[in-house]
Amino acid sequence: MEIREAFAQNLRALRRARGLSQEELAHQAGIDRTYISALERNVYNPSIDVVDRLAEVLGVDVAELLKRPAADPQRSKSELDE
Amino acid sequence: MEIREAFAQNLRALRRARGLSQEELAHQAGIDRTYISALERNVYNPSIDVVDRLAEVLGVDVAELLKRPAADPQRSKSELDE
DNA sequence: ATGTGACTCCAAGTCCGTC
DNA sequence: TGACGGACTTGGAGTCACA
Numbered sequence: 001m002e003i004r005e006a007f008a009q010n011l012r013a014l015r016r017a018r019g020l021s022q023e024e025l026a027h028q029a030g031i032d033r034t035y036i037s038a039l040e041r042n043v044y045n046p047s048i049d050v051v052d053r054l055a056e057v058l059g060v061d062v063a064e065l066l067k068r069p070a071a072d073p074q075r076s077k078s079e080l081d082e
Numbered sequence: 083m084e085i086r087e088a089f090a091q092n093l094r095a096l097r098r099a100r101g102l103s104q105e106e107l108a109h110q111a112g113i114d115r116t117y118i119s120a121l122e123r124n125v126y127n128p129s130i131d132v133v134d135r136l137a138e139v140l141g142v143d144v145a146e147l148l149k150r151p152a153a154d155p156q157r158s159k160s161e162l163d164e
Numbered sequence: 165a166t167g168t169g170a171c172t173c174c175a176a177g178t179c180c181g182t183c
Numbered sequence: 184t185g186a187c188g189g190a191c192t193t194g195g196a197g198t199c200a201c202a
Contacts, residue, residue: 103165103166104165104166105165105166115165115166116166116167116168118166119166119167119168120167120168122166123167123168125168129175129176
């Protein structure tokens with residue numbers, strides 16, 4: 001799995017866990033609203049600066065945003081992106 | 083401290099710890115030698131994809147490359163970038 | 165073995181809007 | 184509230200020559 005995809009999923013999950021809209025998150029992080037939307041849809045490959053600013057607003061370490069989901073042993077290997 | 087700076091320092095430290103030259107690291111990561119040089123001098127704000135490729139070659143988690151050094155309580159606050 | 169300036173190319177990132 | 188498009192500017196990605 002590409003790190004962009006893991007980031008996209010983590011971003012959306014963490015934002016929702018905080019009860020924030022894309023617009024609120026964008027505003028607090030000083031990032032454009034449409035760019036947040038694109039990031040969550042895995043359209044772009046963000047710079048570490050952007051990731052860092054988002055992590056700060058979400059109150060997590062950068063590592064949390066970039067963490068790949070643990071492989072589920074129930075699922076066959078062919079279902080995973082590599 | 084900006085995350086770019088932490089990344090630059092970590093990259094150089096980890097590369098040297100592996101006994102690799104910029105040229106060897108560049109080759110293994112499929113990146114130009116001069117670009118590695120620039121990253122270690124904090125010239126660029128790299129994308130997470132580049133960081134991920136370097137982490138893979140260095141055999142560490144992405145989080146290791148982006149970790150900020152622990153604040154040294156011996157040093158005064160004015161010596162730190164914030 | 166590394167730093168640096170100059171250069172191109174196109175993705176990152178912004179800002180406007182509509183659905 | 185979020186997906187998505189178009190047009191735009193900035194700056195990362197990547198290469199080369201030279202010190």
